Amino acid sequence: MSIDVGLTGNIASGKSMISGMLREYGAAVLDADSVGKNVLANNVEGALEQVRSSFGDGIFDGKQLNRHLLGNLVFGHPDLLKELNDIMVPIMTRLVANEITILHRTSTVVVLDAAILIEASWQNLVDEIWVVKASKNEQLERLMTRDHLARDEAISRIEAQMPLAQKLAYADVIIDNTMDVEQTRKQVEMLWKTRLQNR
């Protein structure tokens, strides 16, 4: 029997690191950030044109979308983030659902790595929800380092997301990533062995 795991948690909490570990054990991983990037890079269903007509030419360098500028715009303004989500989420939902079906042709375990899993109602696409826990300070430090963001840019990205406490209410499994990487790896190894390995 196959299984779909929705791996969520807030920005820079460690989802990609954990999905990378699950991939090493044998899971197929679908990264929602990559799906979103593909939608805009390839103008899937006219998304890029919709973004230009909603947000204007100021976030483009010629024909090229400046993702950093769009991020600075929407993450500071909930109404604008909603406008972007209204364009992106329906398109991404179709792609994510389709991709999960395709991945199941070759893998029994599929992990959907998505910060917006609950916000996008993708909990309906998976069997279990795993939530990664990190403190806001850890998110902030890791985000500034990873994405070379200024403190205020990083804070606005963190504050734009559904609070962790709300996500935890949906959790079948909680992964504590507040310690060092080895402590997290031990939890992931145990979860693989007890919940996924024999699928």
Ligand SMILES: CC(C)(COP(=O)(O)OP(=O)(O)OC[C@H]1O[C@@H](n2cnc3c(N)ncnc32)[C@H](O)[C@@H]1O)[C@@H](O)C(=O)NCCC(=O)NCCS
């Ligand atoms: C606003 C955009 C252009 C900023 O691009 P940028 O390259 O700076 O960031 P990137 O896409 O790598 O996202 C970084 C992180 O931001 C957070 N994030 C991204 N989009 C959202 C969103 N709509 N709501 C809440 N958090 C988000 C996630 O934690 C994500 O991992 C981009 O994030 C985007 O197109 N977002 C809408 C599509 C989407 O929801 N993607 C995320 C799926 S999890």
Ligand SMILES: Nc1ncnc2c1ncn2[C@@H]1O[C@H](COP(=O)(O)OP(=O)(O)OP(=O)(O)O)[C@@H](O)[C@H]1O
């Ligand atoms: N326990 C940890 N200790 C130290 N650094 C960590 C730990 N966990 C993750 N990191 C680092 O923090 C950064 C953020 O982790 P990661 O990219 O996995 O987060 P994410 O949840 O996938 O973020 P996003 O929502 O933006 O996709 C990475 O540079 C990662 O190497």
